Amino acid sequence: MSIKHHVADLWHNPHKRNWLFIGLGALLVMLVVVYKAHTRWIPDIAEYIAQELPREIYQSVGDSTLESLDDEQFKPSTLSENKQNEIREKFGTMVVDLALDSTRYQLHFRDWEEGINAFALMNGAIVVTDALVQTLDESLQLNAVLLHEIGHINNNHLMENTLRVSIFYVTLSMIVGDISVVADLLVEASAMGLNFSFSREFELEADAYAAKSMLQLYNTADPAIKAFEALEIAHQADAQKQAEDTSPANPDKTPSEVYQWLSSHPPTRERIEHIQQIVEESQSK
Amino acid sequence: MSLEDLTREEEALRDEIGDLPPNKRKRYYQLEKEAIRDPDTYAVLNYFFVCGLHHFYLGKTRYGLLNVFVMLVGLVFWEFYGFILVILVFAVELPQLFRSQKIVQQYNLNVMRETLEEVRGEH
Numbered sequence: 404m405s406i407k408h409h410v411a412d413l414w415h416n417p418h419k420r421n422w423l424f425i426g427l428g429a430l431l432v433m434l435v436v437v438y439k440a441h442t443r444w445i446p447d448i449a450e451y452i453a454q455e456l457p458r459e460i461y462q463s464v465g466d467s468t469l470e471s472l473d474d475e476q477f478k479p480s481t482l483s484e485n486k487q488n489e490i491r492e493k494f495g496t497m498v499v500d501l502a503l504d505s506t507r508y509q510l511h512f513r514d515w516e517e518g519i520n521a522f523a524l525m526n527g528a529i530v531v532t533d534a535l536v537q538t539l540d541e542s543l544q545l546n547a548v549l550l551h552e553i554g555h556i557n558n559n560h561l562m563e564n565t566l567r568v569s570i571f572y573v574t575l576s577m578i579v580g581d582i583s584v585v586a587d588l589l590v591e592a593s594a595m596g597l598n599f600s601f602s603r604e605f606e607l608e609a610d611a612y613a614a615k616s617m618l619q620l621y622n623t624a625d626p627a628i629k630a631f632e633a634l635e636i637a638h639q640a641d642a643q644k645q646a647e648d649t650s651p652a653n654p655d656k657t658p659s660e661v662y663q664w665l666s667s668h669p670p671t672r673e674r675i676e677h678i679q680q681i682v683e684e685s686q687s688k
Numbered sequence: 689m690s691l692e693d694l695t696r697e698e699e700a701l702r703d704e705i706g707d708l709p710p711n712k713r714k715r716y717y718q719l720e721k722e723a724i725r726d727p728d729t730y731a732v733l734n735y736f737f738v739c740g741l742h743h744f745y746l747g748k749t750r751y752g753l754l755n756v757f758v759m760l761v762g763l764v765f766w767e768f769y770g771f772i773l774v775i776l777v778f779a780v781e782l783p784q785l786f787r788s789q790k791i792v793q794q795y796n797l798n799v800m801r802e803t804l805e806e807v808r809g810e811h
Binding site: 417418420421422424425428429431432435436439443 | 722733736739740741744745747749752753756759760763764766767
């Protein structure tokens with residue numbers, strides 16, 4: 404029987420036609436519900452809960468995350484004390500100039516074999532890898548990256564991201580009725596803060612914060628753009644190196660995950676254009 | 689009409705069906721099997737998003753389409769007071785979930801009556 408006959412049979416048989424309407428109606432409603440939940444309801448609920456949670460929870464989760472990273476992945480920084488103090492001093496000045504609570508943010512330096520990275524933790528800690536400091540030799544460029552991380556902290560991105568994932572799994576387990584998903588969630592929750600990949604929306608929001616703060620402090624957001632370009636060049640160089648390392652001549656080598664900071668973010672071109680747009684908007688005001 | 693009344697009416701109809709000649713009774717059961725509806729399926733369809741899918745199951749296509757349309761408009765415009773439409777649909781449809789047994793039994797009785805008439809009219 405051809406498809407045409409199947410469709411005709413489906414339409415002319417009242418019983419089958421009813422089920423066709425049921426199927427199409429369910430599909431439509433489900434698509435809209437999933438879309439609204441993803442774009443509106445879950446983010447709104449996560450934002451509300453994140454705001455209501457006591458500071459102690461942020462502190463405790465952030466502390467334990469840093470502790471576990473120190474145990475499993477990080478090594479002590481190889482940067483000289485002078486260099487670390489110099490960057491800390493500039494960071495402190497920047498925080499004060501932005502009228503932020505200086506007790507909330509702490510800067511940590513670590514050596515990480517995974518390469519260039521900087522990330523914020525829930526307790527206000529910002530971890531910068533040695534490779535990042537070495538790649539961004541210009542201090543304002545490093546400040547731009549640090550401001551991006553402050554943007555994540557100020558906007559509660561880490562907690563909101565964790566809550567979004569949790570709400571999604573709990574809702575899914577309620578719909579499918581599989582309680583084991585909730586158990587898995589508890590395991591996942593223990594890794595809170597270890598998930599560095601934010602949504603595109605969060606990254607662009609943190610970029611916007613960094614760009615506006617750069618404009619406020621230094622009257623220019625160029626260092627942020629230069630930082631992205633420098634990281635992109637480093638990323639491409641690494642990609643080239645990886646290609647050579649994983650060539651048939653070196654079959655045992657696997658691609659490393661160097662330059663994480665870029666790989667977990669939106670495309671560099673898009674981010675630069677976004678910053679340029681913010682600069683233009685601020686100049687037109 | 690209460691559930692007891694409906695059950696009594698069904699029993700009376702079953703008696704009438706039992707009085708049919710064997711060939712007509714066979715024909716009746718063939719037709720009834722296709723047209724009769726299951727209260728549990730109706731309840732599950734009602735429970736699923738409470739958006740009116742259960743109306744399609746009973747062949748009320750227009751009512752079902754209206755319900756799904758209102759629900760979709762409510763969901764799409766949720767942040768512009770669309771949620772009021774969703775609450776409205778819930779308020780109208782949810783009580784039917786608790787009356788699903790009765791609603792489907794009433795529907796099935798009508799089907800039985802019509803089928804009986806149809807079979808009696810056949811030569």
